[in-house]
Amino acid sequence: MGAIMVSEIVKANVEIVFGLGTKIGLKPLSQDTPKQQPPGFSVFRKEDATRAAELAERLMVIAEDKGLESATAFAAEVSEANPGLARHALGIFSTHSAMGRNVRLPSLLRRTAAFAARTAAKGEEVTLGSKSTGEEVALDWFREDPLANEHHEHWHIVYPNRVAPARIKQRHGELFYYMHQQMLARYDVERLSAGLKPVAPLADLRSSLGSGYDPGQLETSYLDYEPREPGKTMAGDLADLILLDERLARAASTHRLGPAGEEVLLEGHQGSNLLGLEAESTSLQRFEEFHGNHHGDGHGHIAAASVRNTNRSTGVMADTATAIRDPAFWRWHRHIDDIHFSYQDSLDPHTFDEQLDVQLKGISLQPEEGDSPAGPGPDELRTFMRSGRYKLTNEKTYKYDFLSHEPFQFRVDLQNTADGPRPVTLRVFLLPSALFSIDADPTTASGRQMRRFAIELDKVKIDVPAGEMSFVRKGRDSSVIRRPAVVDPGEVADIEGGDQSATAECTCGWPFGLLVPRGTVDGMHFKLFAMLTDNAADRIGSPKKCGSMSFCGVGDQYPDAKPMGYPFDRRLTAPLGQLVATNPTMALRDVSIHWQDAVG
Structure with missing residues (x-):
């Protein structure tokens, strides 16, 4: 089902559920909604989570029978007695129902700002x-x-x-x-x-x-x-x-x-x-x-x-x-x-014996749109703290800080020795040198812990033609982050928007600003690790239009047949540097992340 026009009544009812508005439009639908506020709804309590799921199912039935206005009006009615229950149920409805996906939830930043500024003076x-x-x-x-x-x-x-x-x-x-x-x-x-x-x-x-x-x-x-x-x-x-x-x-x-x-x-x-x-x-x-x-x-x-x-x-x-x-x-x-x-x-380690016609000749990290070849030193990335301001309709302003970084992209050089094109999966991780030494013995007690610090940066299908090829991938397209990428949290489209880019499924994903660590003023050292696997076996398709494929899947499926976190989901049998040196589908690159110690 495609996007439909969402009425002002639907938007108003959603705001009521999240404590941001006053009820308008529709009269109560029933007499069987909760009349008492139970002690502190929590989705971590099994009984509460079950009731929210049941209410979400009921909203789906109402939406199919009577439309979105009726479904959201019922959620607003429930919220008068149990707002926590209504909020979580409406979230499930907005993600797991074809009609519900047309309902946009107010951003967490807006909700936080509204309640933080409740007692503030106008213009404060x-x-x-x-x-x-x-x-x-x-x-x-x-x-x-x-x-x-x-x-x-x-x-x-x-x-x-x-x-x-x-x-x-x-x-x-x-x-x-x-x-x-x-x-x-x-x-x-x-x-x-x-x-x-x-x-x-x-x-x-x-x-x-x-x-x-x-x-x-x-x-x-x-x-x-x-x-x-x-x-x-x-x-x-x-x-x-x-x-x-x-x-x-x-x-x-x-x-x-x-x-x-x-x-x-x-x-x-x-x-x-x-x-x-x-x-x-x-x-x-x-x-x-x-x-x-x-x-x-x-x-x-x-x-x-x-x-x-x-x-x-x-x-x-x-x-x-x-x-x-x-x-x-x-x-x-x-x-x-x-x-x-x-x-x-305790599982058997991976053997890394998958045979590919495509070899990974190298990987580098560059400024976005950069085309300079990799030099002998480490690739560098700069991060900085920024200060954002969210303006509410009552002229109050909520101030918050967040991390950001200069736009970057990966470049990988590939060679396909076959006569025709071959699909591969590129997997990219960032390894902090102080916690993950590529030369350390991974079979010792401390060495076995190293793989826990491998940070997934991206995972993408590449169709490699015969011969040599360079592939460039922007950080803002990462499979890990919420997409479309949001640079400033204040840019998040809110409930007033008309498309589906802010549905709960699309807002699932790691923040773009936190895609890479903050680093240090003097430069924090990392290894950029890349690996190719057989995409025909992995079954990774084209990137989804929004959200995070790595953290949130695609629809009801998880689009990767390999274990999550592969190849760092199991213990290694040899130092990573040794594995890379003997495996033409792996590559390493030195990276340094510098933090600008100032809030802009």
Whole structure:
């Protein structure tokens, strides 16, 4: 179904759901909507996520029978009693329904700005005022990034865990692990650039959460986010969570999922998918009672450490739109990733024996539109912090900071020795030299950890004609980022627009400004790694028009037959430099990233 004209009533109803407008137009449709606000809706609570999925299904039926105005009016009615439920359901509806894709959601930046400026004077410039404590302050800029938070929110809308089993997307569980692992890899590299160690996993669930977090003016129409003091622990009885934790860890180490006598064998990256479906408590979970809601319950116990005895108060970990702001998010997800890493690390390594007619002669990173050949020194890229301002209709202005970089492009030189064209897949990663040494032994305890810091930059199909060819790919076309690329978060098209470029599926993707790490003033050293694989076997098609192929798939499919993160999804048997030297489908290049220490 193509785009349809969206009425002002539909737009108004959507704004009501997100607490940005006043109800107009339609009278209530029914008498059976919720009449009481339950304590703090959270999509990480299995029961709440299930109710939101059921409401989304109901919106789909109403839209088909009575149209978008009626569906959004019903969502607006539900929001009067339970705005959190209505908001998440409308998000699912906007992504998983043909008619719903014509509904555009207000950007997270606009929502954040509107609530932060609620008590400000006319014409006043405001900031959120949120911050962590201790050394974690150095990474506040990263965790508070508007588009990074919107990506996390929208990933959980594009990949909802409690929809009907038939609506669970292909390889959902594997992507749950991979998308969060890539966020962690980027976070750890940013920590390194700030002089901090990689994030410490929350391995002991009864131990201190570490740094505190103050959400400042952050709130929504249905939640008051409360601060958490340093040194707090997960709140509530943790016995069940600890039991779930032990069971998942045992499944990862034994390759057997479920209770004794009913186990399901875990094999290859299909095993990653099954493990992830259990960890996130999806509706395809095979052992719901045995494996429970491990991921979501952890979020809930951390959020509860901030509660101030009201139904509206909670910590930011309760909401997908705010969770990554909290340093504890990264500690909890590092622990979740540790469980999955232990499974991957026990799998047989890749043999890299795929035979290709196309050889990779080299890769370089250039300024966008640059055509200069690669020189002997490292390729350089410059990053800088920028200050943005979002102007609200009431003449108030919301100020925010974000990272940006000079436009760049990859250039790869290829040689096809066959008589005719051959399709290949180009895979590009950025390896931080301080965390991933290409000459180190990858079979040692520390060496096995290196692959966790490989940052995916791009993945694309190339049709290579016979002979030599140079292929150029702009960073703004990366398969990782939200596309079309957004340079300034304030440029995000909002609810008033008429096309579908801001639907939840299109806004799923990593921010363009965070595609490469910030680096350091003196220059942070990386290796640019590229690899070719057989596209006929990979089944990677043409790039999608919007969103992120690597993090969000294409429709209901994941367009790559290889394991997510390949070739760094398993342990290596030899130093990477040695593998590259003996493999004509691999290449390395030195890159230096320089950060301009000023806000523009």
